[in-house]
Amino acid sequence: MEYEKSYRNGEARLHGNNPSAYDLCGIRIVMEYDFYGRSSYLRAIRLSGANMQRITITIDNQLYNEIEKLAEARGYQNRSEIIRDLVRAGISETDAVSPSGDCIASVVYVYDQETRELPQRLAHTFQKAHDLSVATMRIALDHDSCMEVAVLRGKSKAVQQLANEIIAERGARHGRITMIPATIETTRHAHGGGRVHTHEHIRVR
Known part of the structure; x- marks a missing residue:
């Protein structure tokens, strides 16, 4: 199954039937589940005119739910923002020494x-x-x-x-x-x- 919802120039476009997937920074988040529903895939697709790169990561359902809870607790508007911040924090911690x-x-x-x-x-x-x-x-x-x-x-x-x-x-x-x-x-x-x-x-x- 695949759902897509994208924002571009402030206009939301829903693809599929999942209103929880969104992004406000010029990229489209695609959520996919395997046949058994055990794994979640977040696929970021760069839209034209945005300074973003397309990546694909695979996470288990537990980690996916933890990201959702953390995003809600910290007031993030979308998943991409929190994932970028978590990556930056990890890089900063590594580079500190x-x-x-x-x-x-x-x-x-x-x-x-x-x-x-x-x-x-x-x-x-x-x-x-x-x-x-x-x-x-x-x-x-x-x-x-x-x-x-x-x-x-x-x-x-x-x-x-x-x-x-x-x-x-x-x-x-x-x-x-x-x-x-x-x-x-x-x-x-x-x-x-x-x-x-x-x-x-x-x-x-």
């Missing part, structure tokens, strides 16, 4: 432990990047799902790449990374009158 600098970071994600080979793939990913991984904590949420919190440190670019690889794993959900700019120093001194030894200090700026 210099790629060439050091950072300390946490990566949080949820996954189903029965997902085929996912725990093994995650373990292998961390093993490959053992120099970036500080610790990982796993919390059982129910009989199937668990949440993991991974603490990473190192060069921001490498940490971001590792976090992206973890979050992009098929079956991982709600993946988020928080990166804090820091300076990682290797020092050599004693603690409490003990032996002098070499270790790292992570100084948050």
Whole structure:
């Protein structure tokens, strides 16, 4: 099934039978559902004269409903505006840390432990990047799902790449990374009158 409703030059044109799809910025939002009604597709079509690009994204029904609720709570007039703002916020958060600098970071994600080979793939990913991984904590949420919190440190670019690889794993959900700019120093001194030894200090700026 496909419904279209577009606005151009202030004039609304309804295509199909879904009055909830609209946009005021010169693009047409097309909502599509798969045969089983399990997935929602938002397709943005650039109309002539508008400085927009056409994209297609696939989201599940739960995320679609969350976007609807958030748009209503914040007073957005259409879905495109809130999706653009959410994308901008994500880009801004990613760009907040210099790629060439050091950072300390946490990566949080949820996954189903029965997902085929996912725990093994995650373990292998961390093993490959053992120099970036500080610790990982796993919390059982129910009989199937668990949440993991991974603490990473190192060069921001490498940490971001590792976090992206973890979050992009098929079956991982709600993946988020928080990166804090820091300076990682290797020092050599004693603690409490003990032996002098070499270790790292992570100084948050």
